[in-house]
Amino acid sequence: MSTTVAVIGGGYGGTAVAKELDSIADVVLVEPREDFVHHVAALRGLVDPEWTDRLFYPYSGLLERGRVLRDRAVSVDQGGVTLASGERLTPDYVVLATGSAYPFPAKIDFRDSASAKAKIRATREELAGAEKVLLLGAGPVGLELAGEIKTVWPEKAVTIVDPAEEILPGFPAEFRAEIRRQLAGLGVELLLGTSLTDAPVSEPGQTKTFTSGLTGGGEVTADLWFQCYGGAPHTAFLDGSLAAARRPDGQVEVDADLRLPGQPRVFALGDITALPEGKLAKVAGDHAEVVVANIRALIEGGELRTHTPGGPMISLPLGPSGGATYAEEVGILDAATTSEIKGAHMMVSRYEEMFGTA
Numbered sequence: 466m467s468t469t470v471a472v473i474g475g476g477y478g479g480t481a482v483a484k485e486l487d488s489i490a491d492v493v494l495v496e497p498r499e500d501f502v503h504h505v506a507a508l509r510g511l512v513d514p515e516w517t518d519r520l521f522y523p524y525s526g527l528l529e530r531g532r533v534l535r536d537r538a539v540s541v542d543q544g545g546v547t548l549a550s551g552e553r554l555t556p557d558y559v560v561l562a563t564g565s566a567y568p569f570p571a572k573i574d575f576r577d578s579a580s581a582k583a584k585i586r587a588t589r590e591e592l593a594g595a596e597k598v599l600l601l602g603a604g605p606v607g608l609e610l611a612g613e614i615k616t617v618w619p620e621k622a623v624t625i626v627d628p629a630e631e632i633l634p635g636f637p638a639e640f641r642a643e644i645r646r647q648l649a650g651l652g653v654e655l656l657l658g659t660s661l662t663d664a665p666v667s668e669p670g671q672t673k674t675f676t677s678g679l680t681g682g683g684e685v686t687a688d689l690w691f692q693c694y695g696g697a698p699h700t701a702f703l704d705g706s707l708a709a710a711r712r713p714d715g716q717v718e719v720d721a722d723l724r725l726p727g728q729p730r731v732f733a734l735g736d737i738t739a740l741p742e743g744k745l746a747k748v749a750g751d752h753a754e755v756v757v758a759n760i761r762a763l764i765e766g767g768e769l770r771t772h773t774p775g776g777p778m779i780s781l782p783l784g785p786s787g788g789a790t791y792a793e794e795v796g797i798l799d800a801a802t803t804s805e806i807k808g809a810h811m812m813v814s815r816y817e818e819m820f821g822t823a
Contacts, residue, residue: 468764469493471546471556473538474699475501475524478735478749478756479562484527484819485757489764492531493554495538495546500524500578501820504571505746506811508610509785510585511570511592512617517585519813521578526821538563542705543728558730558760561717562753563699565736565744568669568692571606588670595672595689596621599665602693603627603657605781608644610693612783615651624654624685625693626661635777640791647783647800656685665690696744698737707731712739721771723755732756742774751775782808 468490472483475496483494500521510516524533540547545555566572570588575581592598598614600607603625611623632655633641648655659681667673669691676686698715710718710725716739718726723738725731734752736744755772762769775793782788783800785808790798798806817823 467491468558469556470558470560470760471495471554472560472562473541473546473702474562474564474735475533476504476562476564476735476749477746478564478753479560480524480527480819481750481753482560482562482734482756482760483531483533485753486760487528487531489761490558492528493556494524494528494531494533495536495548495554496524496533497535497537497549497576498578499535499576501527501816502573502581503811503813503816504573505807506813507570507573508606508613509811511589511610512613514586514589516811517582520573520585521581522816522820522822524820527819538702540704541702541731542707543731544705558732558763560756560760561700561703561725561731561733561737562735562749563702563737564749565696565698567606567696568694570610570670570691571693591670591672591689593618595687597674597687597689598623599685599687599690600625600693601627601661601690602695603629603632603655604694605633605779607691607693608632608648609781609783609788610691611648611653612651612787615653616784616787619652622654623652624656624687626656626659626679626685628658628660628680630658632657633779636779636791637797640789640797643789643797643799644781644783647787647789651783651787656681661685696736700737714739721773722759722769723752723772724759732759740772740774743778745778747778748775780807785809 470490472479472494503520510520537549573581659679662678666675672689674688678684703711717733735749755770758770778792780790787800788803790803
């Protein structure tokens, strides 16, 4: 096989592209982590010891022909990819799938799995000893983390603070009301339209009691807090003419076929794309299907596919048996259905099969 494809980033989209193209091209997957991290289940892995090891899958079982380089792209230009090790790749096609950063515990910023697991276990121990937990951010991460904590430790006081006036803007009022109803049933306190007047005195995930005033009046006391906002795409490596596609917010402009504008051999997918849709593992998977089909068409001949961003969708578990799901085509799905879709098993069987660990 003479066609070479470099996939930069081994997250949900990158691994799917690499695996699907492995049989028709010489694939190199560039990823600095030791193992694939199943971040969809990261919050479950924090509160439940049985889930911690289930977050990690060795890349060695992903590809039959291609290779996985444990390295990092420091520069990607129209001519190729320069790695932190100094190696230079000059593939026929490049797929940018570097994803985004997000505060721990929703994403794990360690490249070796032993350190990652140690951080999770240490934070779980801190969390177990805290009576009052503060979550800053009422987005999907903050809400899901509240549900996970309350499921394991129902006696803990969990408070969510967010300057927004409402949770989950962009989703139907009925869906938001259902999530709020379940949070109230769990005993989660929602303080919306307000912010802390003083920064926490401790690092996130460290036990140290503090009290802060609120801009909306009153105060909140917590023993431990987590930051549940602040994602940022990994795209600083873009160089040369490719850098023109990078917006000030770090996201990358793509055409409907998921190629960078004016770059016939460079694709981008997942969290880094400047597309008006949720930054979800499912969306990265949808992008991967289009990228695979288009690289296959460019190699073998055929029509290119396009991607149309979908409407709002979310599957938001609040513990293994709680939560709700929404998508335009199905409407609102209840807690039991959400548990079947995601909450109870966090889709691990898909990745056990993908990485050959089943």
